[in-house]
Amino acid sequence: MCRLENDAGGGGEGELSPLLRRIFENRNVRTRGELDYSLDRLLPAESLKGIDSATAILQQALAEQWNILVVGDYDVDGATASTVALLGLRALGAARADYLVPNRFVHGYGLSEEIARIALTRSPNLVVTVDNGISSIEGVALLRAAGVAVIVTDHHLAGAELPAANAVVNPNQPGCDFPSKALAGVGVMFYVLLSLRTRLRESGWFSGNGGGNGGNPSPQPNLAALLDLVALGTVADMVPLDHNNRILVAQGIARIRGGHCRPGVKALAEVTGKRCQNLDASDLGFFIGPRLNAAGRMDDISTGIECLLADDQHEALRIARLLDQMNAQRHRVQQSMQRQAAQMVARLEQGGGKPERAGWCLFDPDWHQGIIGLVASRVVEKSNQPVVAFAPGDDGRLRGSARSVAGLHIRDLLAAIATRHPGLIEKFGGHAMAAGLTLSAERFDAFSDCFSELVGDHFKDNAPRDDILTDGELAEEELSLETAERMRRASPWGQHFPAPLFDGEFRVLEQKAVGQGGQHLKMTMERIGGGQSRRYDAIAFRHVEPGEEAARLDVVHAVYQLQVNEYRGRRSLQLLVEYLRART
Numbered sequence: 001m002c003r004l005e006n007d008a009g010g011g012g013e014g015e016l017s018p019l020l021r022r023i024f025e026n027r028n029v030r031t032r033g034e035l036d037y038s039l040d041r042l043l044p045a046e047s048l049k050g051i052d053s054a055t056a057i058l059q060q061a062l063a064e065q066w067n068i069l070v071v072g073d074y075d076v077d078g079a080t081a082s083t084v085a086l087l088g089l090r091a092l093g094a095a096r097a098d099y100l101v102p103n104r105f106v107h108g109y110g111l112s113e114e115i116a117r118i119a120l121t122r123s124p125n126l127v128v129t130v131d132n133g134i135s136s137i138e139g140v141a142l143l144r145a146a147g148v149a150v151i152v153t154d155h156h157l158a159g160a161e162l163p164a165a166n167a168v169v170n171p172n173q174p175g176c177d178f179p180s181k182a183l184a185g186v187g188v189m190f191y192v193l194l195s196l197r198t199r200l201r202e203s204g205w206f207s208g209n210g211g212g213n214g215g216n217p218s219p220q221p222n223l224a225a226l227l228d229l230v231a232l233g234t235v236a237d238m239v240p241l242d243h244n245n246r247i248l249v250a251q252g253i254a255r256i257r258g259g260h261c262r263p264g265v266k267a268l269a270e271v272t273g274k275r276c277q278n279l280d281a282s283d284l285g286f287f288i289g290p291r292l293n294a295a296g297r298m299d300d301i302s303t304g305i306e307c308l309l310a311d312d313q314h315e316a317l318r319i320a321r322l323l324d325q326m327n328a329q330r331h332r333v334q335q336s337m338q339r340q341a342a343q344m345v346a347r348l349e350q351g352g353g354k355p356e357r358a359g360w361c362l363f364d365p366d367w368h369q370g371i372i373g374l375v376a377s378r379v380v381e382k383s384n385q386p387v388v389a390f391a392p393g394d395d396g397r398l399r400g401s402a403r404s405v406a407g408l409h410i411r412d413l414l415a416a417i418a419t420r421h422p423g424l425i426e427k428f429g430g431h432a433m434a435a436g437l438t439l440s441a442e443r444f445d446a447f448s449d450c451f452s453e454l455v456g457d458h459f460k461d462n463a464p465r466d467d468i469l470t471d472g473e474l475a476e477e478e479l480s481l482e483t484a485e486r487m488r489r490a491s492p493w494g495q496h497f498p499a500p501l502f503d504g505e506f507r508v509l510e511q512k513a514v515g516q517g518g519q520h521l522k523m524t525m526e527r528i529g530g531g532q533s534r535r536y537d538a539i540a541f542r543h544v545e546p547g548e549e550a551a552r553l554d555v556v557h558a559v560y561q562l563q564v565n566e567y568r569g570r571r572s573l574q575l576l577v578e579y580l581r582a583r584t
Contacts, residue, residue: 019478020490023471023500034243037250039224041243045195048188049176053167054151055196057126059203061149062093066125070099071111072305073131073185074296076289080233081130081153081186083262083308084226088193091221092200098122101301105369105394109429109436111136116143124148131185133165134158134173135429140165153188155239156429157411182240182496186233187248193223227252228261229308231492235281236289238433240496249281249492264307267320268292278566281492282499291320294327297370328516333368335517337375340364342545345383359455361448363390363398373401373434378542380405384464386413386455388437390444397426398444402435405464408455411435417450424450468559468579470501479527479536481573484562499561501578504528508553509535519544525575528555537565538575555583 016024029035045051061068068089072082082099089097100122102108102115110132111119116139119127126149129136133152140150140163150165158173169192171178183191200206201220208217231252234245241249255261256269256279265288269276272287295304307323310316344362360379367375372389379387380403388402404410411430414437418425424447428437439447474483493499506525514522521543525536538560544550558577565574 017486019474019483020486023490026469026471027497037247039247039251042247043179043244045191045198047176048169048171048178048191048195049173050167050169051192051195054153054169054192055199057149057151057166058089058128058192058196059199059205061126062089062200062205064125065095067123068094068097068126068128069119069122069124070097071115071119071127071129071132072099072101072301073110074101074104074301075131076236076292076304077185077233078131079292079296079301079304079308080229080236081184081189082305084186084193084229084233085128085130085189086309087229088189088196088221088223088226091223092193092196093205093218099305101305103300104296108393108399108438111139111143113138113142115139119143120146120148126151129153130189131155133163134168134170135163135427137161137163139163151192153185153192155183155185155188157431159429180242180244182242182245184230184234184237184239184245186230186237187239187245190223190226190230190248193226197221197223224251224255225260228255228265231256231281232265232284232288232292235284235492235494236293238285238495241492241494242496245494246492246497249494253279253281253284253492262308262310263313263316264310264320266313267307267310267316268323270317271320271324275566278488278564280488281494285494290330291323291327294330295323297368297374298326298330298333330371331516334371334374335519337364337367337371338378338545340367341375341379341389342382345379358459359386359388359452361388361390361400361444361451363444365392367391369393369399372399373403373436376401376403379403382545386410386464388451392441393438396441397438398441400437400439402430402437404433404435407462407464408458413451413454413458416454417447420454421446421450468501468503470503470559472502473504474502476527479534479562479573481564481571484564484573487562488564501559501561503557503559505555505583506536506538506558507555511550511553513544513550514539515541518550521550521577521580523553523577525556525558536573536575538577540577540580543577543580551582553580553582557581557583 070082070085072078086097100119107115111129127143128151130153134154134156143150152165152168154170171181171183206218206220231249234249256276268288268291274283292304295301307316307319341362345360369391372391376387376389386404386408388400390398390400393399402410409432414428414435426438430436487500505528508523508525510524512522514520519542521540523538525538559579561576563574563576565572
């Protein structure tokens with residue numbers, strides 16, 4: 001029988017409640033150890049291939065005071081990984097460490113040849129990539145030819161050829177035995193810092209015998225102080241929350257709740273109206289992460305990195321407010337693009353001269369390159385079809401953002417297209433559920449046909465599944481604020497370890513559209529078949545498409561989470577509705 005302290009990983013012995021036992025068993029948790037989120041349960045760093053070489057180079061870089069340049073990525077994982085790298089290296093004794101992040105609209109993704117040339121203008125002795133680099137064959141080669149050492153830290157899937165870096169640390173590279181393949185880029189960099197600190201400690205660095213601090217003793221930094229950033233990047237990048245990642249996220253959230261987090265994280269929580277004391281993983285993913293991402297989508301992710309690097313709370317709040325404004329702008333642009341995308345899909349579903357198409361490839365010459373991934377995700381939610389949304393680049397090429405459905409590895413599908421039609425895709429990369437690609441504008445139709453053909457072949461015998469898996473119905477006494485609090489304490493929840501989801505029939509007593517553009521549906525509902533006539537506040541986010549009106553609801557089957565709603569110091573139960581179906 002699975003046991004857990006105080007039903008939720010806190011102190012003391014305690015039997016799991018029947019409800020929590022059912023929830024954890026539904027997520028294939030069988031032992032108490034899988035719910036132990038203490039730091040000493042983290043997987044050891046030694047099994048990460050290349051980490052010994054990477055830390056040896058970094059030790060030399062610190063001892064000889066090399067100029068270190070961190071090259072990051074323009075999403076939240078890249079921003080947090082860049083910040084963790086800089087703060088960690090500086091805490092360990094790096095006197096000269098700076099960062100460079102590509103602008104998605106100018107440079108594209110990763111350590112390209114162009115970014116490598118820009119890096120050389122900074123005169124680095126060492127370049128460390130974070131959340132990118134595993135596919136940067138040409139960029140790494142250019143730096144190495146110029147005499148610059150390169151360490152690649154990444155988590156993306158490797159291609160047929162690896163970059164000729166001095167060291168590569170990536171749990172998904174061939175031959176790496178690290179048990180968790182789900183680390184985000186920020187998690188990989190955090191592990192490198194842990195390994196480096198161990199190496200420095202064993203060499204006498206902190207006692208002054210290893211060359212640190214000019215031969216004078218220096219304090220050994222507490223790298224756990226970076227876990228708020230590790231948690232933020234891990235949740236925002238939507239990597240699977242296996243046990244190792246749940247430890248990183250749980251520890252980071254505990255630090256945030258205790259007030260031990262970066263001023264930038266506090267400031268971002270403030271502008272979203274969230275209180276750090278009650279923050280959870282969903283707040284990182286749905287409120288704080290998008291505001292950081294807005295910088296990379298609308299302008300330059302450096303704004304987000306500067307917010308996280310800020311040591312002064314007033315300066316962090318100033319930048320956080322700017323990020324909040326960028327996010328509002330992003331939202332307005334996204335709504336317009338979503339309306340256009342919905343119209344395109346409607347035409348494609350009607351045939352458009354090509355019946356029985358599988359998967360959608362969407363393009364508009366006026367679309368914003370930084371928003372296409374969000375639009376693709378929204379279309380997938382509505383259609384349960386894999387989608388690639390394209391926007392024009394500055395060089396006449398199209399930039400595509402692909403999102404998949406359960407049962408289809410989107411990066412592998414793009415690799416199959418590239419193999420079957422050499423030259424059709426200029427470059428691509430990504431994960432099972434999300435990928436990016438570049439192709440010439442005149443090849444859009446050819447790619448669209450090929451994409452549809454391969455998606456159709458993949459699902460020839462079985463259509464994409466759109467099942468919604470829930471933890472069943474709740475008993476009347478379980479539908480309570482106390483249960484919602486218990487679910488929160490049992491967190492973190494996230495990708496591949498989803499938050500508890502329940503279902504049941506309700507009567508909608510009141511409803512109104514709220515939020516920007518009226519796309520959220522706020523309701524008062526009454527449970528059907530319950531022993532008591534109780535009303536429940538409920539909200540369905542993004543239930544109404546931009547430009548549409550919500551249909552009047554009566555009796556519905558609802559799939560929902562239990563949420564603790566806080567307003568003016570008052571805590572109440574709210575049902576967070578993820579799916580609504582009117583009963584006919």
